[in-house]
Amino acid sequence: MTNQRAEIQEIVDRETRAWDTRDVDLLIGCFHPDMVWPWPPDASAHDPMDWVFPFGRYDEARWRAAWQELFDAHELVRNDRTTRRIEVSAEGDGAFAVVDIDTRWRAADGREQRWRGRTCKLYTKVADGWKMIAQTGVLDYGG
Numbered sequence: 516m517t518n519q520r521a522e523i524q525e526i527v528d529r530e531t532r533a534w535d536t537r538d539v540d541l542l543i544g545c546f547h548p549d550m551v552w553p554w555p556p557d558a559s560a561h562d563p564m565d566w567v568f569p570f571g572r573y574d575e576a577r578w579r580a581a582w583q584e585l586f587d588a589h590e591l592v593r594n595d596r597t598t599r600r601i602e603v604s605a606e607g608d609g610a611f612a613v614v615d616i617d618t619r620w621r622a623a624d625g626r627e628q629r630w631r632g633r634t635c636k637l638y639t640k641v642a643d644g645w646k647m648i649a650q651t652g653v654l655d656y657g658g
Contacts, residue, residue, distance in 0.1 A: 519603045523610045523638060526645050530636075531596045534618065537586035539579055546573055547639055547646035554652030558632040561654055589620035592627070599633070608640040616653060632656065 526545055533542035550573035553566045560566065570578055600613040618630040632653040639648045 517603070519607055519610065520601045522645055523601045523603065523612050524598060526638065526647065527596070527598055527601075527612050527614060527636065530647070531594065534591065534594050537591060539583045539586060542582055543575060543579055545647050546578070547641065547648040548573055550646075550648055550650075552650050552652070555654060558653050558655035566652065585620070589622050589628070592619040592621050594618045610638045610640075610645065612636045612638070 529541065530545045532538070533545065551568070552570060553563070554569055555561070555563075555566050570581060595617040597615045598612055599615055601610065603610040612635070614634050614636060616630055616632065616634060620628045622628070630653045632655040634653055635651045636647055637649040638645045
């Protein structure tokens with residue numbers, strides 16, 4: 516694995532640790548200030564015509580509060596993540612990682628929320644390292 520691919524894997528792993536430990540500071544530290552994160556309404560909604568923007572463009576206070584609310588109100592039941600592909604641009608300033616996830620949260624009342632499928636995480640190189648600038652929501656590709 517090239518050094519740049521290893522750097523991308525490190526940020527994927529750091530984000531995974533943030534979910535595993537419900538560490539909002541670690542999670543927020545992965546994001547670029549221009550981060551956007553569109554979500555399909557469900558894992559079978561491959562047509563982006565149906566996608567939504569639940570958080571809008573990255574806003575640290577708003578995103579921190581939303582993720583902290585999730586962490587405070589839910590137990591993490593499982594968080595399996597497998598990196599399937601990392602691609603770095605020829606210029607070494609952009610990259611993406613394809614990551615299969617199976618994440619399940621349980622609320623205090625027993626209701627569960629599951630994120631299962633494939634994501635594409637996009638990264639940009641900045642002065643202090645790599646930051647996630649966009650990610651697709653979880654989609655099921657039947658694999």
